[in-house]
Amino acid sequence: MLLGMTSPTPQPPNVQPPHVPPLNVLSIQSWVSFGHVGNAAAVFPLQRLGIEVWAINTVQFSNHTGYGAWTGAVFPPEQIAELVDGIEARGVLAECAGVLSGYMGSGGTVAAVVEAVRRVREANPAALYCCDPVMGDVGRGVFVRPELPNLIAAQALGAANILTPNQFELELLTGKSVRTLNDALEAASELRGRLYAAGPRIVVVTSLVRQDAPADQIETLAVTDDGAWLCRTPLLPLDPPRNGTGDAIAALFFGHYLKTRDVAAALSLSMSALYGLLKLTHEQNSREIMLVAAQEEFAQPSQVYEATKIA
Numbered sequence: 001m002l003l004g005m006t007s008p009t010p011q012p013p014n015v016q017p018p019h020v021p022p023l024n025v026l027s028i029q030s031w032v033s034f035g036h037v038g039n040a041a042a043v044f045p046l047q048r049l050g051i052e053v054w055a056i057n058t059v060q061f062s063n064h065t066g067y068g069a070w071t072g073a074v075f076p077p078e079q080i081a082e083l084v085d086g087i088e089a090r091g092v093l094a095e096c097a098g099v100l101s102g103y104m105g106s107g108g109t110v111a112a113v114v115e116a117v118r119r120v121r122e123a124n125p126a127a128l129y130c131c132d133p134v135m136g137d138v139g140r141g142v143f144v145r146p147e148l149p150n151l152i153a154a155q156a157l158g159a160a161n162i163l164t165p166n167q168f169e170l171e172l173l174t175g176k177s178v179r180t181l182n183d184a185l186e187a188a189s190e191l192r193g194r195l196y197a198a199g200p201r202i203v204v205v206t207s208l209v210r211q212d213a214p215a216d217q218i219e220t221l222a223v224t225d226d227g228a229w230l231c232r233t234p235l236l237p238l239d240p241p242r243n244g245t246g247d248a249i250a251a252l253f254f255g256h257y258l259k260t261r262d263v264a265a266a267l268s269l270s271m272s273a274l275y276g277l278l279k280l281t282h283e284q285n286s287r288e289i290m291l292v293a294a295q296e297e298f299a300q301p302s303q304v305y306e307a308t309k310i311a
Contacts, residue, residue: 023258024052024095026087026120028080028113029102029247031057033072035288037064038102041244042251044291045273048298049255054096056083056116058109064243077108084116093123097258101156102247103134105144110151117159128199128258131160132250137241138168138207149173153194161199162257163191164250166207180212181221181230185311188223201225202263206249209235220249222267228311231267233275236282242289249274252298264307272301 025046030038043053058080061072087093099120101113117129133156135149136142142149153173157163171178174187188203195201201224208219218235221228252270260266276297281290296302 022052023097025098026054027100028056030059032061034063036291037244041247045251045298046255066243077112080112096120098128100130102132107151114159128161130162130254131156132164157194162202164204229264229307230310231271231307233305244289267307272304273297
């Protein structure tokens with residue numbers, strides 16, 4: 001070797017990590033051009049978790065209806081089946097790990113979603129269905145068509161492996177008043193008995209505020225065959241409550257559960273991510289949830305709130 005020359009730095013061997021095929025989720029929800037609700041709140045968090053999302057939009061609106069005025073169109077329920085036909089024609093339906101549904105604008109949409117779940121399960125019996133039974137909320141009451149709660153209860157619940165009602169929807173679906181932790185456990189356990197018999201039967205109760213808990217906290221409760229877990233985060237003074245948070249938490253929980261098959265981990269990671277998202281939204285005083293700005297929270301929450309086993 002000549003004076004002044006250095007030997008090349010040893011390089012690590014070129015070892016490629018084993019290829020892991022991505023999880024694929026079929027998400028059937030509404031869409032807005034401005035803001036984040038429905039698929040516009042669910043697709044991006046799932047993608048940041050490394051999940052491929054096949055989105056079917058049931059409506060396309062300019063913005064969510066909480067503004068009182070919007071433009072756009074509701075798509076006919078038949079379009080859901082037509083789009084599933086197109087996906088099936090690509091020969092990939094057997095690669096779908098799960099179906100996620102949210103707001104259903106009509107009875108025909110409920111039936112179309114349930115049929116889509118049936119077709120996915122026919123191609124892949126291991127596929128899971130997570131149903132977010134969007135029907136209403138505390139303070140707003142029922143904000144869907146009057147017939148929808150009964151149709152969702154009669155058709156969608158029996159097809160679902162995972163159900164993510166908020167506290168208002170839990171009460172609506174069970175006819176039970178939820179004021180204490182025991183009330184919530186009993187109502188969630190009743191709903192579990194109405195879910196799809198094969199596979200996990202998981203009820204995740206979001207936005208739980210009860211008399212026997214600290215007033216400055218908000219909770220999410222997950223009830224399964226193996227027990228119940230509770231995750232608690234600080235309650236942020238968001239007034240009005242931000243639209244799309246339920247859509248985001250359902251997607252985050254479902255995504256983490258598909259990846260880990262661990263209810264406690266999925267509950268902790270999804271609630272921690274949601275808190276990071278809402279904290280930034282509150283700090284920026286944004287009317288819309290700051291989904292893109294808070295994206296690092298989805299992959300790696302800056303503050304982790306543990307899920308505690310309570311039963």
